[in-house]
Amino acid sequence: MMELKVDLGERSYPIYIGEGILDDIVDLFNKHRISKxxxxxxxxxxxxxxxxxxxxxxxxxxxxxxxxxxxxxxxxKSKSIAQFEDLITVAIESGLDRKSTVVALGGGVVGDLAGYVAASYMRGIAFVQIPTTILAHDSSVGGKVAVNHPLAKNIIGAFHQPELVLYDIATLRTLPERQIKAGLSEVIKHGFIRDADFVAWIDHNAYKLLELDSEALEFALYHGCRIKSIIVSQDERENNLRAILNLGHTIGHALEAVAKYNGLLHGEAISIGMVGAARLSVLLGNPEHIYTETKRILRKLGLPIQLPKQLDIDEIMVAMMHDKKFDSGRMTFIIPTEIGEVEISNQVTLEQVSQVLEQLKQEE
Ligand SMILES: NC(=O)c1ccc[n+]([C@@H]2O[C@H](COP(=O)([O-])OP(=O)(O)OC[C@H]3O[C@@H](n4cnc5c(N)ncnc54)[C@H](O)[C@@H]3O)[C@@H](O)[C@H]2O)c1
Ligand SMILES: [Zn+2]
Incomplete structure (x- = not known):
């Protein structure tokens, strides 16, 4: 079992990662004083x-x-105010009190929703996450919890850190293959942002990861969480630095919106978005290998790298401008400046973005 401490002063908490560690749930709950x-x-x-x-x-x-x-x-769809209210009703009817704990067993949807219930009930009670998707390694660090509004995703939420995270790799074995790949997209995103060695490691171990090899997954989830936690520790409430975690998300979110959330999984949209960010990087004068390597490794993980041809570029542009503020024809993007390094650039023009979207339709 590996243990990672997410360092947030008095809100610090551990993430336990390992094969079969659900068996230790009672000991871990006792250790962290979860009320009986x-x-x-x-x-x-x-x-x-x-x-x-x-x-x-x-x-x-x-x-x-x-x-x-x-x-x-x-x-x-369950990340809704209606579902939130239902859970609060259950909490009241079941007599949850200030010493109670909300435990989320599931992927990012369950984590975000249950976390928001924990953050709100009686102005905040204890919260424990048991993530069951690879993607949820991302939501297990940083304490962002939320539900959606029909007009905007994650718009109703809070920062609420868990007491502990118990990440049992054995639970991932029941995941559908497409969810495995989509989850790995966010794992490698953390490498692309901050850690070239980790990217190289994922490149060498891609097949092991896709087969859910225990040791490889433990290492990958640990390092994915570690990189995110370093960034979150420096900027818990996303004043600035934390924005770099959005690599691939400006284009990715727009694709999800235009595909109406059912054509593409989040991790798939982010994969295409990361190829887009790498292409923008080259347009801004950075070396070509940033793009070719990004694309090669994502493809090796079985992730999509081409923008679905039926999606309309103008619609994507509109969705992107909806999502992001843009000043005098320029947008803010997270741009890779090398494999394992990014910068926040507000120098990207709308023309460059639409050019890259056209190119993304031609990727092979
Ligand atoms: N809070 C954050 O910082 C943060 C970060 C990233 C993503 N998110 C949120 O996470 C959500 C996406 O997370 P996700 O991809 O885990 O989605 P999800 O929770 O919907 O899980 C994906 C699918 O896999 C199924 N599933 C989950 N675990 C399984 C298992 N072990 N075996 C079989 N099936 C299983 C689920 O039922 C669901 O159908 C989004 O709502 C996103 O906004 C939040
Ligand atoms: Zn994401």
Whole structure:
């Protein structure tokens, strides 16, 4: 088992990563003083519940915890005010109090929703994350919790750090293949931002990662979380530096919006967005290999690198301007300046962006 400390002063917390560590849940909960006297609200979705809920429930009940479980429908639609309200209703009816804990068993959707319930109920109670997707390594660091509004994603939220994160690699074995690849997109994003050695390691171990090799995954999730935690420790509330975590997201978010959230998974859209950012980098005068290497490695991970031809460039541009402020025809982008290094640039012109989007349709 590896342990990573996310360093945030008195809000610091550990992330435990390892194969089979769910078996240690009771010891870890005891170690972190999760209350046995107040009920725990365990939130999961219907797909995760099928594979992993019984085990977690059984272990916690045997360990002397009082647990109420609530199963939400799988999918982004559950990150809603309506679902939030339902969970608050369950919390009240089940007698959760100030010493209670909300436990999120699932991917980023369950983590963000349950985390927002924990942040809001009685002005904030304890929160524990048990991530079950690779992508959720990202949401397990930094304390951002949120639900969506019909007009904007993640617009209603808070910063609420967990007590601990328990990341059992064994739970990832039931993930659909497409979700595995999409999750790896955010893992390598952390390498592209800050750590060329980690990118090289992922390049060499891509096949092991895709096969969910235990040791390789433990290493990759640890380093993905580590890089993010270093950045978050320096800028917990995203005043500036934390923005570099959005590499590939300006284009990626616009693609998700235009594809109406069901054509592309988040990690897939980010993969295309990272190729776009690398192309912009070359347009701004950086070396060509930034683009060729970015594309080669993402393709090796089985991720899409081409913008779906049916998506309309003008619509994507409009979605991007919706998402981002732009001054006198220029947009702010996270631009790779080398593999493993990025800068925040506000020198990107709208013409350059639309040129890159056209190029992204031609990628092979
Ligand atoms: N808070 C943050 O910092 C942060 C960071 C990144 C992403 N996010 C959010 O995370 C969400 C995306 O996360 P995600 O990709 O994990 O999505 P998700 O939670 O929807 O999970 C993806 C799918 O996989 C299923 N699933 C999850 N674990 C499984 C398992 N072990 N076996 C089988 N199926 C399983 C789920 O039921 C779902 O259908 C988005 O809402 C995004 O905004 C938040
Ligand atoms: Zn992301």
């Amino acid at each position: 006297l107040s009920p725990i609200l365990l939130v999961t979705d219907d797909q995760v519940a099928e594979f992993h809920l019984d085990k977690v429930l059984e272990l916690l009940l045997k360990g002397g915890f009082q647990v109420v479980s609530s199963i939400i429908p799988a999918g982004e």
